[in-house]
Amino acid sequence: MKRKNLMIAIFMLAITLLFLLSPVIKAQQLEETQQTQWSRSTWLYLPAVEGNNSGTVINTTVTLSYPGTGQVIVQSNGQVQSSTLYSMEMAYMVAMLYAGLNYNNYNLKVFINVSDSISGPSGSFGVMLATYGLATGLNTSILHTYAITGAVSPSGLSGPIGGLSEKCSAASSNNLTLAFPVGNLANSGVSNCKKFLPVPGIIYASNEIYKTSQYDININVSKDAEFELAMKNASNQFINQTNKILNEVNSNMPILNNQTLLILNVQQIINYTKTNINLAKETINKDPYASASYAFTAYYYALTANYTIWLYELSLNRGSYLSTFVNNVTQNIINEANNLESKLINYFNLNTLYSQELMATAFSRIADTIYSAQYTQSISSSISNSSLLTIAQNIAYSQARLESALSWAEAAVLSNRTPPFISQGLILSTASAASTYTTTAVNYANSLIDYYISQYTSIGDIADAQILSAMKNDLNYLLSNANSLLSKSYYTAAIGVYEDALQNSLSIIFIITGTNYPFVTSQYATELQSEFNLISSELASRGLQSSIDNSYMSYAKQIMNSEPGSALSIMETAVVDSIIWYLGELSFNNANSVNYITIYSSNNAIDYGMYIIYLAVGIALGALIAMSYVSKTYKKLYS
Structure with a gap:
């Protein structure tokens, strides 16, 4: 009886304490919730070309928030065209990828402070850098001394843009250093720049602009x-x-x-x-x-x-x-x-x-x-x-x-x-991640194709417009085919076709110009090698090492002198191939680093673990020249 009374007393005491402490517990829970909810903002200058062919710089605010659902919102006081929207979505994904974060857990908001219509993707590289800085805790105030232009590629390159002369003038008149794609060094417009910084991609730009510590990663994976x-x-x-x-x-x-x-x-x-x-x-x-x-x-x-x-x-x-x-x-x-x-x-x-x-x-x-x-x-x-x-x-x-x-x-x-052995869960996660990333890249490429087709049609060049239309049909066919395979749970097949669509979209998004200039090709090649080494090291640290993409990189180097354009395309293909599996791993493990140690049996592998403001790739003649190159080199891929 005494034992029973003691148990009742303890129970009543526990209830009383719980009642008294419940406000404290709720406050702690609220505090913990507030700590895991945050929003960070910065601003930067994006140079642009106005409809009257004059340059300007646009104050743009970038806000990254957590938690989120991967949503990207691009706003201005005017209308935002699809080429700008999709390029910003790509910029967000690339930034979060290099930050080692699952972009599905965050949201991005971009406000471009103009009242006119916004078109083109050359603001995307700057937004990518700003997002990367916010995600990694870098000092983004350094961005305020730059005007940054470039069309971000799915691997993180800064693709050549149009209107360089006007953008140089605008940056110089505002005492800003113009950061522009290294591919634009082939243009004469750079003479209008008082201070400028040619950049090939995210790693070089981060080192030079954010002054991050430079590092050297070498990947040496045993051959299969x-x-x-x-x-x-x-x-x-x-x-x-x-x-x-x-x-x-x-x-x-x-x-x-x-x-x-x-x-x-x-x-x-x-x-x-x-x-x-x-x-x-x-x-x-x-x-x-x-x-x-x-x-x-x-x-x-x-x-x-x-x-x-x-x-x-x-x-x-x-x-x-x-x-x-x-x-x-x-x-x-x-x-x-x-x-x-x-x-x-x-x-x-x-x-x-x-x-x-x-x-x-x-x-x-x-x-x-x-x-x-x-x-x-x-x-x-x-x-x-x-x-x-x-x-x-x-x-x-x-x-x-x-x-x-x-x-x-x-x-x-x-x-x-040949190890590593992987689970079906990782394969499914990779297929799903490939779907999201590729869909954004294809939408991005299609929006640029529509822009170029309108340019060709306006000057009566129907033949090249038809070639571009065929490219768009190809991309949409591949994307639709991959979506169908994914819906049927054919994950390996879906990954392959998504990768093919992603690789083909590169020919539209990253227009390789200036390949006759060894400095340009060497800068892009060095950047791609750095990107590849970084992503590959992240995969290798999780036990997901592979020498196949390294073989692509090696082959690209062999043909760099004879076919620099094709070599750079193959190198970027190798990078995005690695990115697809890295995205799958980030999604599968929610961006937590895990070494995928597995035990293999004969049956399975077990896991442990108006004017229009153009932020454009090319304007008028510049775009047509660039696209003539694309038309000739599209889908020139090797075995």
């Missing part, structure tokens, strides 16, 4: 023997196929007869083929991936030469059958691609990071194949002698891309024994 073997196999297969096709081309050259220009074109293509075969043979043991890339390029060139001769012969003898032939060939390629996709989608036993990356690449090549073949069908009804080479290139690209997809799939199966 199975991946190296797969690349050697692919190289040998492409070399053998190419030699067979070259023999056929040489025997069929007389068909071209007196077609001097066509003969010269085909002969040049043959020379390119032989050059790449030799490079493939030279590098097959010391750099198998580079060898496979050279061999793939040789195979593509050989196919182009062969299809050119075939199409010319058909145009002579059965001109009316030409379109039917093209449709039949491309349809066969599409059918084979669909069959391969169905086969690979049902392959579920891939548990390593290597195998996932390689299989995702196979799916990206399949998507490329199908779209390219479908596009060729859409233009096959208007084939002329002047377009034979273009049609041949498109068919060759589709066929070579399909062969490449098969080689990547084979590499994925071979590499399924």
Whole structure:
């Protein structure tokens, strides 16, 4: 009885204490809540070109808040065009990525203090720097001495802009240092700048503007023997196929007869083929991936030469059958691609990071194949002698891309024994993160394409406007395809196609100019290497090391002198490939650093763990010149 009375007394005392202390507990809870809710703001100057072709600087306020849902709000006293909105969304994602934070947990608000309409993305790099400073606790007041312009890329580069002369004048008249993309050093407008700082990207800009401590990160990940073997196999297969096709081309050259220009074109293509075969043979043991890339390029060139001769012969003898032939060939390629996709989608036993990356690449090549073949069908009804080479290139690209997809799939199966082993949860998280990031990049690219199309159309250049329209259709096709795969829980396939769409959008967002200037290309290459090393080190610290993207970087360096534009594109591709998995990890673990130690069994891997104010890429003629380059280099990717 005494025991029972004691228990009752203790219970009543506990109730009394809880009642008395409840206001204190609630206050502590409120205090803790208030501590985890915050909002930080800063302001900066964005230089712009007004509708009367004069320069100005715009005071812009950037506010980062927590907690949030990843929302980005861009406001002004006037209208904000889509190219500005989407570029700011990209800026936010890039800033939070480099801060090592999950952007889905925060919100960003940008207020551009003008009453006119705002268009273009060249304010995005400045907003990205401001957001990065707020997220990492840097002293953002230093931004007040700069006017910052540049179009941010999905990897964090500062892409070339238009109106440099006007922006220089505006910055100088306000005693500001103009920070502009290093790619703009090729422009004469820099002479109007009293104080200026050319920047290639986020890491260089952070070091120079925020005066952060410079660091040197070197990544040395052991090579995957199975991946190296797969690349050697692919190289040998492409070399053998190419030699067979070259023999056929040489025997069929007389068909071209007196077609001097066509003969010269085909002969040049043959020379390119032989050059790449030799490079493939030279590098097959010391750099198998580079060898496979050279061999793939040789195979593509050989196919182009062969299809050119075939199409010319058909145009002579059965001109009316030409379109039917093209449709039949491309349809066969599409059918084979669909069959391969169905086969690979049902392959579920891939548990390593290597195998996932390689299989995702196979799916990206399949998507490329199908779209390219479908596009060729859409233009096959208007084939002329002047377009034979273009049609041949498109068919060759589709066929070579399909062969490449098969080689990547084979590499994925071979590499399924190489750690690190990863969980389905991380794969799902990566697919979802890739969806968000890629959708923003594609919207960003599409808004720029719409701007360029209007510029081309205004001067009557319908042909280039149509090329741009085809690019937009390609991006939307890939994004739609990836969304469909994600909805069906085909996560690996979705990652691959999202990556393909993201890579293709880079050709629109980051317009590489000034590649004839070694200083420009070396600055961008150094920045991309720094970005790659930083992201790769973050992945490696979590046990997610991989040498595949490092192979891309190595190959890009080999072709930097001969093809600087392509080399920079490949380097940025390697960076965004790494970014996709880093985003997946940040989302999966909510931005907490975890080493993904796993135990592997035969069954699974277990985790532990008005005027218009233009903030534009290019204005009028400047944009057209830039886009002529894009039209020529779009989707020039290797195996």
